[in-house]
Amino acid sequence: MLEASTTSNAPPSPDAVLPPLDADQLHALRDVGSAWGQSSNGGSSSLPIDPSLGRQPELNQPTRGSRLVHVKPASGSPDELEATVDDGGVALDPQTVGHRIRRAVLGPPLKSTAIVQERMRKLIALPVLSADALSSVAYGPEAMLAVLVLAGGPGLGWSLPISGAIAFLMLAVGMSYRQTIRAYPHGGGSYIVAGTNLGRVPGLMAAAGLITDYVLTVAVSISSGLAALTSAVPSLHSAVVPIGLALIALLLAANLRGVRQAGAVFAAPTYAFIFAIALLVIVGLIDAGRRGFHPLPAPVLHASQGVGLLLVLRAFASGSTAMTGIEAISNAVPAFKPVEWRNARTSLTWMVGLLITMFVGIIALVHLDGVVPESGQTVLSQLAHLDFGAGPLYDFTQAATALVLLLAADTAYNDFPRVMFLLARDRFAPTPFLRMGDRLAFNNGIVVLSIVAALVFAAFNGNTGSLIPLYAVGVFLAFTLSQAGMVVHWRRLRGPRWRASILVNGVGCAMSAIVFLIACITKFTAGAWVSLLIVAAFTSVALLTRHHFDGVADAIALDAPAAREGEKEEAPAEVSNLVIVPVAHLDRVTVRALAYAASLRQPVLALHVSPTEEESQRFHQYWAAWGNHVPLEVIQSPYRAVIPPIVAYIESAHAQRSDLTLTVIVPDLAVRHWWQRPLHEDTAVRLRHALAPLSKVVVSSVPLHV
């Protein structure tokens, strides 16, 4: 079972940053504090500055940080400080130019309080949330026909019965998700439903399915959208990969800026697409009616194989990709106006109805018009040509198809970072996925999705047909686990009509499982094995990550036994310090570091590594000339190594007195520009790196800026 916190995917709470302490932990905190006794000074009276920076606003210079931030007393409570963002008006220096470009692309930072749960009317929510599902009819039917055409005319004859089966599948899965909406009114993603009801591993497998699903939604939607475009403008065909990568970059920038899903502008492409497909089907049916619904003869086809069970099942699995995205509404219930679950259910019903109608309509028209898949032109484009000729209605159909597919790719940019956030919150994924950018977007998730999707898109040369075999596996794995979770949910709750609910979700689960198995078996060699491997690898890595985080949490908890000898928390009075200053020369850099070290009023030892006896004597002599203010130890290093002798010395010193905390103060020359760094020996960085594994060693850099 997952933590209770995962039963809600409400917007990220500050708990993720500072988890509340329970009674035990608070007790441990008080214990630790009391060990400090009265020796330390809790008042701020001894501080050399006014910590509130109070009445000195003119001193707040813009920082060199990544953003122009001012720290000022908070407007509401003047005894607290607030970090504010400068709104321009600063003189243009080179750094500011960079900031301005970033600001222009990404927009000004947004406060956390700007997170509002945007509520959508059904008329807006329906098109926004169903773009992913409805746009799937642009490639689903074609993927099915591309399999059947291998068996020639007899193969294509199977398109109607297979479509019937898929329509029934849509209905069953759609009804299943109607129930999820009622049961998880705060949003019931597959990861949450499967994780809460089935346990950790099924939850992670569902998450893995979703992750592959979202990556492929981006890759497939863009490749399919570009196929719609190149059907109309064939000359663009050779530029598909660069255009697709540019579109992914556009989605990246738009989502880093924090595009909101709501608004009429996002509803338009979906309505346009629905309208275009409806018109296409109606005009096509009227034409067919004029000739008494006699199918036009299909072109004579060379059948490379006979009609067999495997072929039919493969076509079924390919065609099932027409229902990817059907779960979107159940994830986003809180986005509806009240009563949320009721409005969401109504919208889902409408969406499934539209999906089945469009899917069946397209297949029927393909059958009546004798269209077969061909390279260079999509099936939808062929149908539109037959119905509308080459006029503006054709162009409109292709444009609407391309736009709704771009919108579908965009929805993955909302879903992927949210799943990664949930995984990171449950400590199955790296912590950086928790971090919100200053535009309130989960930047790391957005960047990772863009990179992976771009790699997949480029690796498959933007070819929809090659991507489809990878697609169905992840989607139907997530469906299956989610519906299985619902079955457990109803069984546990035993609310009113629980048996009927189990029946609905059970049917949905069984049918999804069948499709999943069919996809695995029939497309194993064509790419499904990659998806299965990714699911297995993702689940394992997530479990290992959680194991690591659990170990860390145990180690750093105040009430946990100290994990490592000698690294237990100590009161300040118990800390014995020895300061070691590695000195190479006697210049201003070194003397400053030595003065700083001496100013800490702890025992100080200087350490010099000398390649030769001659240089060693010379250094001793200079040290005496300087005044011998700090004890000096010289290590002869006939092998010329500098870092290893220092590390060895510090390890040996620790072996002598394991209770000592050793502070290594590294004199560091800080150059002004990054490109000046490689001109100098990087001793400070190498020393810090070499000392990092040693416990009770603190490394300090005292920079001299030149």
Add this chain to the structure above:
Amino acid sequence: MLEASTTSNAPPSPDAVLPPLDADQLHALRDVGSAWGQSSNGGSSSLPIDPSLGRQPELNQPTRGSRLVHVKPASGSPDELEATVDDGGVALDPQTVGHRIRRAVLGPPLKSTAIVQERMRKLIALPVLSADALSSVAYGPEAMLAVLVLAGGPGLGWSLPISGAIAFLMLAVGMSYRQTIRAYPHGGGSYIVAGTNLGRVPGLMAAAGLITDYVLTVAVSISSGLAALTSAVPSLHSAVVPIGLALIALLLAANLRGVRQAGAVFAAPTYAFIFAIALLVIVGLIDAGRRGFHPLPAPVLHASQGVGLLLVLRAFASGSTAMTGIEAISNAVPAFKPVEWRNARTSLTWMVGLLITMFVGIIALVHLDGVVPESGQTVLSQLAHLDFGAGPLYDFTQAATALVLLLAADTAYNDFPRVMFLLARDRFAPTPFLRMGDRLAFNNGIVVLSIVAALVFAAFNGNTGSLIPLYAVGVFLAFTLSQAGMVVHWRRLRGPRWRASILVNGVGCAMSAIVFLIACITKFTAGAWVSLLIVAAFTSVALLTRHHFDGVADAIALDAPAAREGEKEEAPAEVSNLVIVPVAHLDRVTVRALAYAASLRQPVLALHVSPTEEESQRFHQYWAAWGNHVPLEVIQSPYRAVIPPIVAYIESAHAQRSDLTLTVIVPDLAVRHWWQRPLHEDTAVRLRHALAPLSKVVVSSVPLHV
């Protein structure tokens, strides 16, 4: 003028690491020391450990450093420590396996005292030092013929007169270098001769010429050696680039290991090559004598252009690459047995004699046998086939050619790092080129040469013909500047027979300059412009580097005025400290850092950045539960940024009290393995990076190892 130190290229002295101080600097050092007064404690009696680690040898564990290093009392003087290297016998742990592999490839470390000036007998020195020059006849004549053949039969007719001119050039340049040997018995590289006599910019231009020369020596020698190989084994032709890169990797490893140039094994390929070419020419001449020295008819050639001045000059410039490497002996005079300069001169005379004989012999044979360059087989291979058929003598010729070219590439691995060392010593190149590896090799120079040569080799697909146009420019630029430097040298010295010396070097200089100009003009578009651009860029970058180092030296010298306000050296009593601890949570990591901070007995302030008012209150509450031992300041950050508010706060604090030294103590979670790092927020690294540009800010990491 360069520094006096550049007039010798003796082995690197420790001065490079710790330059001796002059009287002014020693005075400044005493001044700085006296300002510390008697306040600080110079005795070691107060230290918590025995700094000599004296009588605890059993505590000397092997370190985690890059080498297994022990620090022990030096065997000679027990009051000094010595870093020794473990010679195996340590149990095999995973780190040791890595060390053992490295040790197996690179060999055990060598002490600095292992630098011995190896002295070579003439019979060894001649083949070792002339491999570069003599091997040039493997590609020089072919490069010339490849130009002439563009003009068909009439073009090839020019091969004899052009060869005569090149032979005269060899003689003139060889005589010039005989004089350099006498004048610079410690080794007179072009950089030193030109820099000492002509000034800084000509010296750097000569160095730039040498640098391009060495890179191209590697690329051209390997491509030409592989051409000899693929002439004998055509099936390897498609694998030229990977084989070449593997050979560069082999040279890299061998030179990191510190291959010595001396020894019979390095003399063998050169003698074998000389023998093979001599046999080839003699057998060929006997054959030709049998038919009365009548040239065999050349195949009918399609002339793509007529014989013109430009073509002849281009052929001359290409053919001149047959003398690249002729300067090697003059660089390496100290490697000869005494009397060094006399033995070196004798060897140079022999080498020039051999070079001219082999070059003229090959051209004569080409003329008599009617051979023309063809792709897939080198001219030498064609001649060997004609003379020796396909038997073992042919194989021997090709093998000797390939081996001597590999040896020539190896000589660049001795020369390039030495020039980079000299440049770094004069502060024209980054300091890391000064560092000797534990095998006494200049690892950084060797690695840089390998990378650049591999890139050039791969970019030109291992094609000798395309590399040649870049080659001549750098070589003859260095020749010209070196000989011009000699002219100035004699003029300044006015020793016995100085007018004659000027004449010899003047002729060498003039002829080199003519070849340089011809190469620039006739091959400008074919690649010479790249060489010129590189020379210009290299010279500019070297001057900028020197400018940077001069600025740094001024800034860090003890007797220089403080460069930056507030960064002057201070006595410890003048340093006012404030310790700031950024705290995110209250766990063991943070509490340890706070305890360490408090143990320094300086004013401490904790800083917390909170995204919301709610979390801020919670943190205050936990802080109180802990006991309020350290004053706490909370910054509200509604934009969720963490680093910029901390940086802004520290800048503001500095604005309040610019005399304060602020120590930022960063609590840091140290994970065990590098791959665990990306799982966590890298706040410590990002904070260190953001604080780096601030002056008087010391950043400390207090790690907790989990």
